[in-house]
Amino acid sequence: MALVLHNSLTRAKEPFEPLRDKEVGIYICGVTVWDKSHIGHAKSAVNFDVIVRYLRHRGYEVKHVTNFTDVDDKIIAKANELGTDPLKLSRSLIDEYFLDMDALKVRRADVYPKASETIPEIIAMVRGLVDKGYAYESKGSVYFSVHKAKEYGRLSGQSLDQMHAGARIEIGEDKRDPMDFALWKAAKPGEVSWDSPWGKGRPGWHIECSAMCLKHIGKTVDIHGGGTDLVFPHHENEILQSEAYNEAPFVRYWMHNGLLTIDQEKMSKSLKNFFTVSEVLQSYPPEVVRFFFLNASYRAPLEYNEKSLDEAKQALERLQNTYNAVQESLESASGEQDAKDLCDKTWRQIEDRMDDDFSTREAIAVMFDSAREANRMLSEGKLSKQGVRDIADLFSEFNKLFDVLRTKITRAVAIPQDTEEPLPDPESLTGKALSDADVDQWVRYRGIARRRKDFDYSDAIRKKLAELGIDVQDAQDGAVWKRR
RNA sequence: GCCGGGGUGACAGAGCGGCCAUGUGGCGGACUGCAGAUCCGCAAACACGAGUUCGAUUCUCGUCCCCGGCCCCA
Known part of the structure; x- marks a missing residue:
């Protein structure tokens, strides 16, 4: 069966066909580092971690890029508040991000570009957009003119007319149209800034991702991911910029993960209804947190609470118990029976479910079925050494993708x-x-x-x-x- | 208001035109000195109203409700 994934652009599942055969360029929007990461960020990271692992398992040569937004209004505001340098602040938050994600066993991306380290490329792109007539300079800032874009709202389904109907949007002083967005922001006195053809300034939010995609992957990326909250306007604007500049399709498959909620509300730094990764890891092992995320569909929102975590812990323990028991029996098994059928069938089903838009939830359900079968065989004591070894291998193969089991925790x-x-x-x-x-x-x-x-x-x-x-x-x- | 996603057993959360999801919890049994683990079995669901169909939880339409996006945001 072929790998199929849900493309948010078409809102349908499509067969996955990368641009260059087995090479896959995947870009995931990372975090804006103005505060500690919360476990909503962790969900996104874990979801895509398993997606990348699975693509590699499927034989794809994946180049995974995840960015850090390390210059923006909030970072500057926070740094001012703390009386420190914005770049110094973001640097230390990036270090913390890595500590958190390492603890959660999230595999590192191949490249972690930072906005502050992509300035020449960003400037080149902004200049190109001005030259092509898509963007204009105004008081030291540069804006993208949405009316110049061929299509607006392809990803989010929004149309410019509707946006104008919304009375809440006020015309910015320097913009020709309220929907125009900043590619380059003129520096206010004392702010971090870089020299540019338009004077001192810094990049707008959306442009960095476009520039980084181009720099690290190419004109067209195979998969571009991020949280559903980024669909509009962030990803919409990325499409406009990149396609205007590159004159090539920007993204083949858009993937958006559902957000973590608390009391049915989105967890976010702004709403202050969040738990940091380190807080959660004090109460639950990383395996449980991963299992909790993966025991749901990556696309759907997921409600966070202690009860669900406890339940995840309980459920995972079941799998872990079986894995333990299998490992205990590696030496002692002395029967005749093999486990080939069970292992082959289970693995085939797991790949089948994962091929269907990375249905980790269902793959886990398959594992539970196989665990029951394995427990039964184990308790009958008829398994051969090879049989036990095959089951152990099955579990560790599963774990290579999910990373929710520990090798040996019993004696x-x-x-x-x-x-x-x-x-x-x-x-x-x-x-x-x-x-x-x-x-x-x-x-x-x-x-x-x-x-x-x-x-x-x-x-x-x-x-x-x-x-x-x-x-x-x-x-x-x-x-x-x-x-x- | 506009765009998008949903409403499934006690709970979490999949899926499908007719066949068991899975897990937690509950109940009964096996095993056990007890406990735990494990196994076997049971109960339990598809928001509401109409339509399509031999048959719909699954398709269509309508209604109600929930969530996300529209400033920042994984």
């Missing part, structure tokens, strides 16, 4: 024959710095006690360990434990 302990020696006092089980070997030893004592049917003792140990954050589970011929 199996065999319970030896009773030596009849006295067991140590449970009271001596203390201390936070219990080594794995220490825990193994206590779990062994506990196992021996269970054989002696000294359940008071074994329950006491289990309770003690639980208090130290260690869960013990009894199995057929031993026990497994893990740190919470």
Whole structure:
């Protein structure tokens, strides 16, 4: 089956055909760094992280570009407020962004261009647009004239007439038309600025993305992504600029991710209804956060709350438990049965669902089905070593795309024959710095006690360990434990 | 107002013209000293009204409601 993706330009699913066979240029709008990233940004990053991973899995040579807007009104305002330099501020926020995204196991893009480092290209583009008559200079600023564009509103479905009908738009002093937008903004006294043919100034918001696409990918990019909130006017304007300048189609496929909401409202820095990535990661492991995002459709809005995160945690644990059990059995399996059919079928289905506009939600559902089957086979004890290995491989293949499972978080302990020696006092089980070997030893004592049917003792140990954050589970011929 | 997306079981959230979504939670059972994990089974849904159809949750039309975009924004 062919890879199909939803193109927001046509509002339909289309077969994916990159411009150059197996090479894919993908540009994702990054963040404007005037404050910490919140977990809505994380959703976008994780959604596209898996999309890029899957494209690579499918054999595409992907060049992934994500930008940083590091000069704009808000950054300048914030820097003034803090009494610091805007570029210094944005630099440190970019560092924090990377810390957050690394924690969330988001693979890095190939290039992270910054507006401040793309100035020559931006100026060249603005000048080109002026030369071609699409843009005009006014009091040191340069504006794109929307009436010069061939088509307006192709992406957002808005038409200029309707926009004019809106009474809220006021004519800016320097613009010829209220819908015209700034390509270059004249610097106010004391602001960060660069020299340009129109005097000192800085780039407008939309132009950087057009310039960066051209610089790092080319006239036409295969996939351009971002949040649905960027459709209008940001992406609309990018199309106008780029197509006017390049005289070539700008984007083959537009992909927009749904926004994270809180109480049904969009999470945003401006509304102040957000949680930062680091806040959330204090309460939930990164795998849970990723799973939460991926257990939904990237295109739909997603409601954020603790209950949903808890549920995601619970659900993910189910998958993790199976993965643990599989890994436990890698050595001990001694049966005849293989798992070829299960693994082949599951993987085929996962690719099938992912091919359908990256339906991570459904791919996960397939994994749950296979986990049930795997658990059943495992408990029957008939699997061969190869069979177990195949299932383990299936899980790690899945994890290469989703990155929501941990390799090994449990330890199996065999319970030896009773030596009849006295067991140590449970009271001596203390201390936070219990080594794995220490825990193994206590779990062994506990196992021996269970054989002696000294359940008071074994329950006491289990309770003690639980208090130290260690869960013990009894199995057929031993026990497994893990740190919470 | 204009543009766009939605309304699915207790909840989250897919999908499809007729066949099990999946997960959390609930109920019953198996296993177990207990617990946990796991397995088996059960209950539970398609906003409303009309139409198309042999048959619609899935298609069409209308109604109601929700959300996003239209200054910045993933």
